[in-house]
């Protein structure tokens with residue numbers, strides 16, 4: 001890839017025990033650019049039989065890594081953060097070429113991804129314990145927190161860097177090792193991060209990155225009793241499967257799964273702010289994020305005004321190759337993603353909705369950002385996650401009605417609402433059954449706050465002071481004195 005300042009960041013190999021390794025079979029997987037179908041690179045297609053050695057290396061490395069003083073682990077993580085920031089242009093370009101998002105968004109994700117490493121480099125030094133007054137004079141009670149041990153992560157294609165560091169940073173900060181299996185569609189970002197981890201002095205085997213069959217590699221990782229924790233980001237369907245696979249070994253799990261975010265606009269909202277928030281929440285990454293507004297509810301008195309304002313903004317979005325200046329919406333990741341958006345539009349139209357903006361294929365994997373009006377709870381788009389650039393507008397009359405509709409889903413990841421009434425802000429933020437709620441904002445993701453869902457959107461939290469708990473075990477020590 002000639003445009004890289006540092007071409008050695010394009011790693012077409014797996015990171016195993018500190019070395020860059022090909023599959024024993026020599027088989028590879030092509031990584032293609034969703035903008036034009038060109039091959040960006042090729043990564044190894046490891047066989048399942050090659051994974052036990054990776055797990056063994058992880059176990060050896062983890063013991064030495066955990067034995068380091070926290071301050072030394074923190075310093076290496078901080079160096080990894082610094083190297084990511086220094087290489088943001090190359091990391092962003094690699095991401096745009098394999099995932100499609102506009103370059104500015106890709107660079108923004110690199111900064112977001114790096115922020116987790118910066119944050120947990122600091123948290124590494126603050127893993128405190130407790131002393132507890134004993135019930136007997138000849139006893140002393142202490143509580144310490146220790147790393148879980150060998151961990152694994154399986155990550156999705158939509159945030160090829162942030163979903164790696166949001167798991168690896170707390171794991172390594174806690175003294176764990178981690179084996180990462182990135183999505184086949186976007187492994188190059190993860191492998192570039194692995195190269196920078198090596199350069200940062202993170203010891204061989206502490207962070208390993210393997211590519212190949214998700215189900216076969218996943219099965220080896222979930223079956224292993226050495227792997228004590230699995231962190232997964234992806235669909236609820238695969239999350240359920242992995243939970244079942246982890247049950248026989250009683251693995252700790254973190255699950256960041258599907259969403260179906262309601263975005264509610266009350267009639268007392270600042271409409272321009274609400275439109276800006278809807279644009280940011282809905283069309284980021286071409287709508288391919290789990291916290292995207294999936295259902296937009298607008299109180300009847302402002303419905304037409306909101307729809308008109310939103311349509312004007314959406315009509316101005318530039319769809320194109322993510323490397324082209326001014327592109328707002330890149331290609332979608334694969335053909336089935338466009339099929340799902342079209343299916344949701346077709347179903348809504350058959351049930352009485354109107355397509356007032358966009359909704360056409362633009363060739364290849366490009367899709368025209370769309371708006372539906374007259375949407376009702378009877379339509380697929382009310383129950384299923386579109387994961388694409390489609391804004392379905394529902395009208396509502398009362399607060400009670402819209403909260404009930406917003407909560408009528410198996411998901412509970414993110415929700416958003418716009419109101420300038422303080423009492424309503426308190427009532428609605430407490431009534432919404434979601435792990436994360438945005439009030440008068442459509443962007444809630446950062447490294448300092450606990451990211452995660454309730455109901456069938458997942459288990460656990462990532463980021464924040466809570467995120468490191470996912471990689472620690474509590475040990476209670478009772479001493480007779």
Ligand SMILES: NC(=O)C1=CN([C@@H]2O[C@H](COP(=O)(O)OP(=O)(O)OC[C@H]3O[C@@H](n4cnc5c(N)ncnc54)[C@H](OP(=O)(O)O)[C@@H]3O)[C@@H](O)[C@H]2O)C=CC1
Nearest residue numbers: 155156157183184214215218234235238256257258259290
């Ligand atoms: N809560 C969150 O933060 C996020 C949730 N999601 C949700 O995921 C969906 C879209 O993302 P998508 O990546 O397609 O989700 P998938 O669940 O299909 O894939 C996620 C990851 O799991 C891997 N995978 C797939 N099947 C298995 C299996 N049987 N065993 C082990 N690993 C497997 C995939 O590998 P491969 O792709 O190589 O086959 C990929 O690396 C949406 O529902 C979205 O909401 C997505 C991102 C973030």
Ligand SMILES: O=C(O)[C@H](O)CS(=O)(=O)O
Nearest residue numbers: 158159288289290291445
């Ligand atoms: O996978 C996702 O969709 C991300 O978690 C969304 S975010 O963290 O970038 O908001």
